[in-house]
Structure formats: C-alpha cells, structure tokens
Amino acid sequence: MFNRIATPPIVVEGRGIAVAKPNYAYEKRQRDLEKRSKQEEKRLRKLERKQGEDDQAPAESENSREPGMDVPGADT
Template structure:
C-alpha cells in the first residue's frame, strides 16, 4: 500500500482555507453600506410592527 502524502493534503486544506477567506473578504467589499450579511426580513417586520427593541421572554423549559 502506498504511503499517504500528508504534504499534499495539508496544501489542499491551506488552499481551501485561503479561498474561503478570500470569498469572505469579497463579500464584505461588495456589501452595500449599512447592510448586514444575514437576511433582515424578521428585523424589518419587527420594525414595522413597532418593536421597542426589548428581547422576547424566554420559555421556561422546566418540567
């Protein structure tokens, strides 16, 4: 059986990581000012409903 080529595997992981960080950097550059990465459909609906910014109560899971 052939021996594993750990250098190749490591290089592939490094390239994937570099590619991912570059994509993230590009998304940040292309994002318009004042807009988040996540869809804000819930935030817009809450603002239209007169949301005061208070956090909703957490359910009690005792039981």
Template structure:
C-alpha cells in the same frame, strides 16, 4: 499499499482555507460598498489612492 502524501493534503487544506477567507473578504467588501453607496448617494471618488507625494508643492 500506497503511502499517504500528507504534504499534498495539507497544501490542499491551506488553499481551501485561503479561498474561503478571500470569498468572505469579498462578501464583506460587497456589503460595505452597498451601505456606503446608500449613505453617500453615489458621491464616492472612484480614483485609486496614490501612495506617492505630489512632486510639486502648492503655489502660495
């Protein structure tokens, strides 16, 4: 009789859980995005956020 590969089964369960969580996260983002679009009438900045500070301070 073949020995059960518990580590493989566990890995498959973990991957399935991760996949479901990702789908849920995407559904939430999709729902949030449609509500934001209606509230702001499409006035959303599509540029990605910048993690770095500006190299030059504003002149003044």
C-alpha cells in the same frame, strides 16, 4: 473530504508488498488552498456589503435635512 488517488502497491524485493504511504503534505496543501479561497470569498463579500452601505449613506443624509431648508425665499 479529499479524494485519494488509488496507487498500486509498491513491491519491495524480498519483503513482500508494502502499502503506499499517504501524502500528508499534498493533503495539507489542498486544505490550505481551500481555506485561503474561502477567506478570499468572505473578504470580497464583506467588501461588497461595505460598498453597498457607503452607496446608501449619502441618500439617507439628503433625506434627513429639515423641511424648508432648500426652498428659495425661505431665508426671510
């Protein structure tokens, strides 16, 4: 999932070659950033969907009137 950057091994004097430790804090930060961006995208999709429903709601209420209600002279 995450690409690790190849780092040269760290040579410790008198002890041989030590392997570089993975940077768990960096990986966690990257996961958190990805998670936040996905949550933001989801929030925007929901907001767009809600605005779409709000735009359609007035049109449906206009069509739901009883026939003859707006006809001039229908009061008599």
